[in-house]
Amino acid sequence: MExxxxxxVEIVGTSETSSDDAVKNALAKASKSIHNMRWFxxxxxxGSIQDGGLQHWQVTIKLGFTMK
Amino acid sequence: MExxxxxxVEIVGTSETSSDDAVKNALAKASKSIHNMRWFxxxxxxGSIQDGGLQHWQVTIKLGFTMK
Amino acid sequence: MExxxxxxVEIVGTSETSSDDAVKNALAKASKSIHNMRWFxxxxxxGSIQDGGLQHWQVTIKLGFTMK
Amino acid sequence: MExxxxxxVEIVGTSETSSDDAVKNALAKASKSIHNMRWFxxxxxxGSIQDGGLQHWQVTIKLGFTMK
Amino acid sequence: MExxxxxxVEIVGTSETSSDDAVKNALAKASKSIHNMRWFxxxxxxGSIQDGGLQHWQVTIKLGFTMK
Amino acid sequence: MExxxxxxVEIVGTSETSSDDAVKNALAKASKSIHNMRWFxxxxxxGSIQDGGLQHWQVTIKLGFTMK
Amino acid sequence: MExxxxxxVEIVGTSETSSDDAVKNALAKASKSIHNMRWFxxxxxxGSIQDGGLQHWQVTIKLGFTMK
Amino acid sequence: MExxxxxxVEIVGTSETSSDDAVKNALAKASKSIHNMRWFxxxxxxGSIQDGGLQHWQVTIKLGFTMK
Amino acid sequence: MExxxxxxVEIVGTSETSSDDAVKNALAKASKSIHNMRWFxxxxxxGSIQDGGLQHWQVTIKLGFTMK
Amino acid sequence: MExxxxxxVEIVGTSETSSDDAVKNALAKASKSIHNMRWFxxxxxxGSIQDGGLQHWQVTIKLGFTMK
Amino acid sequence: MExxxxxxVEIVGTSETSSDDAVKNALAKASKSIHNMRWFxxxxxxGSIQDGGLQHWQVTIKLGFTMK
Amino acid sequence: MExxxxxxVEIVGTSETSSDDAVKNALAKASKSIHNMRWFxxxxxxGSIQDGGLQHWQVTIKLGFTMK
Numbered sequence: 001m002e003x004x005x006x007x008x009v010e011i012v013g014t015s016e017t018s019s020d021d022a023v024k025n026a027l028a029k030a031s032k033s034i035h036n037m038r039w040f041x042x043x044x045x046x047g048s049i050q051d052g053g054l055q056h057w058q059v060t061i062k063l064g065f066t067m068k
Numbered sequence: 069m070e071x072x073x074x075x076x077v078e079i080v081g082t083s084e085t086s087s088d089d090a091v092k093n094a095l096a097k098a099s100k101s102i103h104n105m106r107w108f109x110x111x112x113x114x115g116s117i118q119d120g121g122l123q124h125w126q127v128t129i130k131l132g133f134t135m136k
Numbered sequence: 137m138e139x140x141x142x143x144x145v146e147i148v149g150t151s152e153t154s155s156d157d158a159v160k161n162a163l164a165k166a167s168k169s170i171h172n173m174r175w176f177x178x179x180x181x182x183g184s185i186q187d188g189g190l191q192h193w194q195v196t197i198k199l200g201f202t203m204k
Numbered sequence: 205m206e207x208x209x210x211x212x213v214e215i216v217g218t219s220e221t222s223s224d225d226a227v228k229n230a231l232a233k234a235s236k237s238i239h240n241m242r243w244f245x246x247x248x249x250x251g252s253i254q255d256g257g258l259q260h261w262q263v264t265i266k267l268g269f270t271m272k
Numbered sequence: 273m274e275x276x277x278x279x280x281v282e283i284v285g286t287s288e289t290s291s292d293d294a295v296k297n298a299l300a301k302a303s304k305s306i307h308n309m310r311w312f313x314x315x316x317x318x319g320s321i322q323d324g325g326l327q328h329w330q331v332t333i334k335l336g337f338t339m340k
Numbered sequence: 341m342e343x344x345x346x347x348x349v350e351i352v353g354t355s356e357t358s359s360d361d362a363v364k365n366a367l368a369k370a371s372k373s374i375h376n377m378r379w380f381x382x383x384x385x386x387g388s389i390q391d392g393g394l395q396h397w398q399v400t401i402k403l404g405f406t407m408k
Numbered sequence: 409m410e411x412x413x414x415x416x417v418e419i420v421g422t423s424e425t426s427s428d429d430a431v432k433n434a435l436a437k438a439s440k441s442i443h444n445m446r447w448f449x450x451x452x453x454x455g456s457i458q459d460g461g462l463q464h465w466q467v468t469i470k471l472g473f474t475m476k
Numbered sequence: 477m478e479x480x481x482x483x484x485v486e487i488v489g490t491s492e493t494s495s496d497d498a499v500k501n502a503l504a505k506a507s508k509s510i511h512n513m514r515w516f517x518x519x520x521x522x523g524s525i526q527d528g529g530l531q532h533w534q535v536t537i538k539l540g541f542t543m544k
Numbered sequence: 545m546e547x548x549x550x551x552x553v554e555i556v557g558t559s560e561t562s563s564d565d566a567v568k569n570a571l572a573k574a575s576k577s578i579h580n581m582r583w584f585x586x587x588x589x590x591g592s593i594q595d596g597g598l599q600h601w602q603v604t605i606k607l608g609f610t611m612k
Numbered sequence: 613m614e615x616x617x618x619x620x621v622e623i624v625g626t627s628e629t630s631s632d633d634a635v636k637n638a639l640a641k642a643s644k645s646i647h648n649m650r651w652f653x654x655x656x657x658x659g660s661i662q663d664g665g666l667q668h669w670q671v672t673i674k675l676g677f678t679m680k
Numbered sequence: 681m682e683x684x685x686x687x688x689v690e691i692v693g694t695s696e697t698s699s700d701d702a703v704k705n706a707l708a709k710a711s712k713s714i715h716n717m718r719w720f721x722x723x724x725x726x727g728s729i730q731d732g733g734l735q736h737w738q739v740t741i742k743l744g745f746t747m748k
Numbered sequence: 749m750e751x752x753x754x755x756x757v758e759i760v761g762t763s764e765t766s767s768d769d770a771v772k773n774a775l776a777k778a779s780k781s782i783h784n785m786r787w788f789x790x791x792x793x794x795g796s797i798q799d800g801g802l803q804h805w806q807v808t809i810k811l812g813f814t815m816k
Contacts, residue, residue, distance in 0.1 A: 003736065005709040006692040012414040012472065018088050020154050023183070024190055029413035029475055031188035042181040045110040047091070049131075052099035054092055056411065063185075064692065067709055071328065073301035074284040078212040080268065086156050097209040097271055113178040115159070117199075120167035122160055124207065132284065135301055139396065141369035142352040146552040148608065165549035165611055192547065200352065203369055216278040216336065222496050224358050227387070228394055233277035233339055235392035246385040249518040251499070253539075256507035258500055260275065267389075290428050292630050295659070296666055303664035314657040317450040319431070321471075324439035326432055335661075343600065345573035346556040360494050363523070364530055371528035382521040403525075404556065407573055418688040420744065426632050437685035437747055453654040455635070457675075460643035462636055464683065479668065481641040482624040486756040488812065505753040505815055532751065540624065543641055562768050564698050567727070568734055575732035586725040589790040591771070593811075596779035598772055607729075615804065617777035620758040676760065679777055700766050703795070704802055711800035722793040743797075 005067045006038065014056045019045055022059035036066035073135045074106065082124045087113055090127035104134035141203045142174065150192045155181055158195035172202035209271045210242065218260045223249055226263035240270035277339045278310065286328045291317055294331035308338040345407045346378065354396045359385055362399035376406035413475045414446065422464045427453055430467035444474040481543045482514065490532045495521055498535035512542035549611045550582065558600045563589055566603035580610040617679045618650065626668045631657055634671035648678040685747045686718065694736045699725055702739035716746040753815045754786065762804045767793055770807035784814040 013026025023042065031037060044060040081094025091110065099105060112128040149162025159178065167173060180196040217230025227246065235241060248264040285298025295314065303309060316332040353366025363382065371377060384400040421434025431450065439445060452468040489502025499518065507513060520536040557570025567586065575581060588604040625638025635654065643649060656672040693706025703722065711717060724740040761774025771790065779785060792808040 003694045003696065003705055005694065005706055008690040008692065008740070010416040010418075010470070010690075011475075012416065014411045014413065016411065020193075025411055026413055027185065027188070027190055035188075037185040037188060039185060040183050047108050049095065049105040049107060052095070052103075052105060054095055057088075060416070062690070067691070071286045071288065071297055073286065073298055076282040076284065076332070078214075078266070078282075079271075080210040080212065082207045082209065084207065093207055094209055115176050117163065117173040117175060120163070120171075120173060122163055125156075128212070130282070135283075139354045139356065139365055141354065141366055144350040144352065144400070146350075146554075146606070147611070148550040148552065150547045150549065152547065161547055162549055196552070198350070203351075214280040214282075214334070215339075216280065218275045218277065220275065224397075229275055230277055231389065231392070231394055239392075241389040241392060243389060244387050251516050253503065253513040253515060256503070256511075256513060258503055261496075264280070292669075299661065299664070299666055307664075309661040309664060311661060312659050319448050321435065321445040321447060324435070324443075324445060326435055329428075343558045343560065343569055345558065345570055348554040348556065348604070350554075360533075367525065367528070367530055375528075377525040377528060379525060380523050402554070407555075418690075418742070419747075420686040420688065422683045422685065424683065428632075433683055434685055455652050457639065457649040457651060460639070460647075460649060462639055465632075468688070479626045479628065479637055481626065481638055484622040484624065484672070486622075486758075486810070487815075488754040488756065490751045490753065492751065501751055502753055536756070538622070543623070564737075571729065571732070571734055579732075581729040581732060583729060584727050591788050593775065593785040593787060596775070596783075596785060598775055601768075615762045615764065615773055617762065617774055618760040620760065620808070622758075674758070679759075700768075700805075707797065707800070707802055715800075717797040717800060719797060720795050 006064045007067050008062050008064045009034070010043070010060060010062050012058055012060045014058050016056055019057045019059055022057040023061055026059065026061055027063070030063055034063070034065050036068070037063060038066060039064045074132045075135050076130050076132050077102070078111070078128060078130050080126055080128045082126050084124055087125045087127055090125040091129055094127065094129055094131070098131055102131070102133050104136070105131060106134060107132045142200045143203050144198050144200045145170070146179070146196060146198050148194055148196045150194050152192055155193045155195055158193040159197055162195065162197055163199070166199055170199070170201050172204070173199060174202060175200045210268045211271050212266050212268050213238070214247070214264060214266050216262055216264045218262050220260055223261045223263055226261040227265055230263065230265055231267070234267055238267070238269050240272070241267060242270060243268045278336045279339050280334050280336045281306070282315070282332060282334050284330055284332045286330050288328055291329045291331055294329040295333055298331070298333055298335070302335055306335070306337050308340070309335060310338060311336045346404045347407050348402050348404045349374070350383070350400060350402050352398055352400045354398050356396055359397045359399055362397040363401055366399065366401055367403070370403055374403070374405050376408070377403060378406060379404045414472045415475050416470050416472045417442070418451070418468060418470050420466055420468045422466050424464055427465045427467055430465040431469055434467065434469055435471070438471055442471070442473050444476070445471060446474060447472045482540045483543050484538050484540050485510070486519070486536060486538050488534055488536045490534050492532055495533045495535055498533040499537055502535065502537055503539070506539055510539070510541050512544070513539060514542060515540045550608045551611050552606050552608045553578070554587070554604060554606050556602055556604045558602050560600055563601045563603055566601040567605055570603065570605055571607070574607055578607070578609050580612070581607060582610060583608045618676045619679050620674050620676045621646070622655070622672060622674050624670055624672045626670050628668055631669045631671055634669040635673055638671065638673055638675070642675055646675070646677050648680070649675060650678060651676045686744045687747050688742050688744045689714070690723070690740060690742050692738055692740045694738050696736055699737045699739055702737040703741055706739065706741055707743070710743055714743070714745050716748070717743060718746060719744045754812045755815050756810050756812045757782070758791070758808060758810050760806055760808045762806050764804055767805045767807055770805040771809055774807065774809055775811070778811055782811070782813050784816070785811060786814060787812045 015021035083089035151157035287293035355361035423429035491497035559565035695701035763769035
């Protein structure tokens with residue numbers, strides 16, 4: 001097994017549906033420009049409110065991928 | 069754009085259904101007495117257990133709203 | 137009411153379905169060997185990624201139970 | 205069992221006697237205006253010093269109570 | 273010297289001018305409804321950006337005042 | 341002097357009397373099953389409230405002991 | 409309103425003048441290569457010292473912008 | 477009121493009696509060499525264990541005093 | 545791929561030689577009673593001092609292993 | 613380039629004027645007894661309040677200097 | 681001396697040999713695409729385990745470099 | 749066993765060789781002026797970079813010693 005080096009970037013996904021979907025939306029967007037994504041961890045869960053109810057989940061993740 | 073001042077209060081919502089619903093229940097209750105709610109962030113996710121299974125999700129949020 | 141003593145253990149549940157289910161899977165596994173489970177709190181939410189999409193949610197909880 | 209919502213407020217109790225009494229003084233004062241207090245957790249323990257000795261314990265607690 | 277009890281509230285002040293003024297704006301607004309304010313500590317410094325430049329400083333403070 | 345290895349477990353002691361006694365109760369219970377206890381550090385101090393007054397101190401400690 | 413995804417980058421601005429200017433210098437430099445900047449938060453305030461006096465403010469910010 | 481400058485030092489007091497006394501012992505020792513002590517805050521509470529019971533409370537404080 | 549559940553335990557390894565060896569000593573000891581060890585992370589690096597020089601490195605790790 | 617050793621001390625500067633000046637006042641006072649000051653980082657920003665307005669900025673810094 | 685702006689990126693280096701080498705491997709890889717690297721700080725030290733022994737050190741660093 | 753009081757100072761050791769040696773260099777320098785050193789804990793590991801490679805390890809420790 002090789003000695004890999006990974007890079008970590010921080011991304012905020014949003015969703016009107018659920019906090020889990022906010023993460024998935026972040027991954028979907030990131031996968032368009034980043035290859036070899038390996039793991040993520042959630043660092044913050046926020047949301048915007050409109051008319052007294054939840055408008056958007058905003059979930060920040062740190063995303064790790066293999067550096068080529 | 070004006071220079072607003074916001075107040076932040078800390079609330080714990082609970083739900084038997086999901087951690088997301090615990091947040092929504094907190095917002096629903098808060099919206100009865102607080103107007104101009106703008107954002108929240110999750111500060112803790114806990115739960116109570118009964119008979120070996122999850123009983124209630126208990127999610128603490130900080131809730132920001134415009135001071136009038 | 138007695139003066140109980142509780143023990144806290146740290147467990148990571150995983151799920152392909154949702155972050156909430158990762159917690160439930162951790163509780164289900166723990167309940168086979170631990171009795172008198174009382175509460176938990178989430179300490180970390182991570183995930184593994186495969187082919188550019190979420191593979192497994194990995195949620196770490198601290199789990200409290202009454203010491204007999 | 206219902207799905208309660210709780211509010212958390214932050215209070216600093218002081219005492220010349222002990223750090224524990226500073227917490228009790230905070231609860232005693234808070235109980236005059238807050239009903240349905242359920243739990244607290246200590247977030248900071250400080251003190252003032254006079255003439256080279258401890259003058260007042262100053263203990264900050266977060267105090268949770270049921271929102272009606 | 274009496275054994276006072278203090279309450280702490282969390283407020284976000286904003287300013288187009290400076291981070292210090294954001295704190296002062298928070299205090300000015302709070303002083304209209306809160307008496308006996310004693311101290312504050314800064315817990316977060318953020319800002320909004322418009323057209324590539326700083327729009328508003330947003331400074332969160334915890335504000336302590338004597339409970340009567 | 342040997343190169344020891346220690347294990348750390350997390351325990352919550354409770355007491356109606358004082359926060360110090362909550363720690364001692366945790367140690368007394370732990371000493372029935374754990375030998376070679378060496379040190380502890382307090383990680384959280386909480387309490388339950390009943391009828392507007394403190395019911396139980398709940399103090400969480402990390403407890404270190406020599407692995408045999 | 410769309411479900412945006414944001415990226416967060418970490419930048420250190422410096423200034424001989426003030427801590428606020430260090431932030432503004434960071435934004436000015438970043439705006440040359442990053443479009444759609446939306447918000448920042450300060451994560452560290454440091455400084456270098458020369459001849460017993462402040463030489464440069466060094467302020468670290470996390471800077472969020474919309475991913476296209 | 478003048479613009480004072482304060483220095484903060486970190487000290488660990490110990491006591492066989494109570495965690496509060498460990499703080500007082502730290503202050504008593506410090507007062508022999510430090511004048512103008514103004515405040516302290518507790519940063520860690522630990523203890524050593526002997527024969528299955530608490531031997532010494534070890535409480536770390538940060539201690540502030542006016543620089544002359 | 546299955547939905548595994550992992551347990552995390554906290555262990556302190558010591559070594560007179562190096563901080564890395566303190567970790568290896570912790571793993572060597574733990575491997576005698578724990579199977580299926582998967583990962584660790586370092587949570588604290590301390591050391592004892594004797595005669596003005598380093599006596600033992602004391603490195604605390606959290607150790608994750610698959611629950612069977 | 614030599615292998616220097618640095619010492620870090622913690623100081624609180626105050627100012628009626630600005631948070632930046634509180635840092636400068638701390639450096640000015642420290643420079644009277646400490647030589648070879650190299651860097652600082654801000655660890656806390658507080659303030660005292662009088663008559664509903666800001667009285668003194670109180671900024672805590674960690675100050676690093678070369679040990680001779 | 682100019683008012684520089686720095687960027688910080690987060691990288692994970694791995695090594696079978698030592699935790700220090702994991703950092704060096706991260707720097708070696710990063711130096712291929714990043715110029716003007718100035719400093720780093722370690723934010724996490726982890727490792728993977730195989731057959732009961734340490735397989736790879738995984739050390740996360742934040743790496744600062746001058747923005748041109 | 750007496751009720752000792754300890755003082756904690758913060759020191760940064762540097763080394764071109766290894767992070768462990770940076771700690772040892774800090775202890776060696778400190779031992780010239782401080783007697784009765786008892787323990788340390790590492791609070792930060794940084795490094796300077798020159799020509800794309802590691803120049804100096806810079807390790808910050810808190811160092812505890814018995815107050816006489």
